[in-house]
Amino acid sequence: MSANVVVETLAEGVLQIRLNRPERMNALDLATSQSLHEALKNAVAANTRVLLIRGTGKAFCAGADLKERRGMDAAQRAAHNAAINAFIQALASAPMPTIAVINGFALGGGCEVALACDLRLAASDAMIGLTETRVGAIPGAGATQRLPRQIGSALALELMLTGEPITAIRAAEMGLLNAAVPAALLDERARALAAVVASRSPLGLQEIKRLVYAGFDLPLREGLQREREGLLRVLASNDYAEGLAAFAERRPPRFSGE
Numbered sequence: 241m242s243a244n245v246v247v248e249t250l251a252e253g254v255l256q257i258r259l260n261r262p263e264r265m266n267a268l269d270l271a272t273s274q275s276l277h278e279a280l281k282n283a284v285a286a287n288t289r290v291l292l293i294r295g296t297g298k299a300f301c302a303g304a305d306l307k308e309r310r311g312m313d314a315a316q317r318a319a320h321n322a323a324i325n326a327f328i329q330a331l332a333s334a335p336m337p338t339i340a341v342i343n344g345f346a347l348g349g350g351c352e353v354a355l356a357c358d359l360r361l362a363a364s365d366a367m368i369g370l371t372e373t374r375v376g377a378i379p380g381a382g383a384t385q386r387l388p389r390q391i392g393s394a395l396a397l398e399l400m401l402t403g404e405p406i407t408a409i410r411a412a413e414m415g416l417l418n419a420a421v422p423a424a425l426l427d428e429r430a431r432a433l434a435a436v437v438a439s440r441s442p443l444g445l446q447e448i449k450r451l452v453y454a455g456f457d458l459p460l461r462e463g464l465q466r467e468r469e470g471l472l473r474v475l476a477s478n479d480y481a482e483g484l485a486a487f488a489e490r491r492p493p494r495f496s497g498e
Contacts, residue, residue: 244260245259245278246260247282250431250434251438253287254289254292254431254434254438255286255291256293256294259276259296262296262297262298264307265297265299266301266350267303267307268301268304268324268350270308270320270323274323277330280330280331283334283336284334284336287442289337289437289438289442290336290338290438291338292340292341293357294341295342295350300341300342300346301350303347303349303351303372304321304348321380321381325380325381328353328381329356331353332382332386335449336445339359339360339361339430339433339434339437340357340361340362341361342354342408344365344367345366346367347371348371349380351370352370352379352383355383355387356382356386361420361426361429361430362411362421362426363422363423364407364409364420365407366407366408366423367406367407368407368408368417369403369406370399370403372400378400389456390415407420439492439495440495441480441497443479443495443497443498444474447474451466451470454466479493482494483495
């Protein structure tokens with residue numbers, strides 16, 4: 241794995257993948273994209289309960305590394321984009337809850353990394369945007385599909401058509417972020433949120449994720465039926481039995497994910 245990606249254990253069951261190219265604003269070159277994908281696979285294999293994504297320095301991620309891409313031919317550019325997409329799609333499909341900790345600029349593909357996470361916290365002075373139209377491109381790692389589902393088509397089109405970044409405070413008002421917090425408190429807030437989520441049943445969290453994302457593409461009646469099926473699986477689980485026992489005994493539950 242490249243030194244451009246750092247994996248940190250923040251607490252039991254809580255991992256953070258940190259992009260570590262501060263001199264390039266954590267831009268996604270080919271090697272970094274592949275290393276991110278590898279780190280994510282390892283996190284899933286380790287049964288991580290909550291995964292955080294963060295950047296080093298003044299940026300979360302400035303998107304695709306355009307300096308590297310300028311020297312590529314069309315086939316190499318497509319392969320570069322495919323590597324970015326492979327990581328982002330794997331992040332979106334990860335079974336555990338994921339949190340984007342947006343410490344600074346999240347532009348282009350960096351914004352798309354954040355959109356692939358389940359929850360997004362940002363420093364209030366961070367800038368977020370889909371800037372591809374500034375260089376004659378379009379968002380190509382999920383934003384044209386994920387952003388309208390998150391904030392509606394009119395606001396999503398405004399961000400994509402203008403290519404203009406917005407403040408984290410404005411992004412929170414749009415519903416793009418769960419919260420914008422003072423930069424000095426960002427990591428504290430992110431770790432506190434991760435701790436709460438990690439204390440819940442992994443089985444239940446994964447079931448919730450499956451139901452919510454699958455439900456976007458289903459009629460309400462079918463979505464409700466799937467919810468019922470998911471609930472029956474959870475009610476028969478060891479985690480639910482443990483939750484009931486802990487409630488009766490007035491103690492914190494010790495969930496196993498089974």
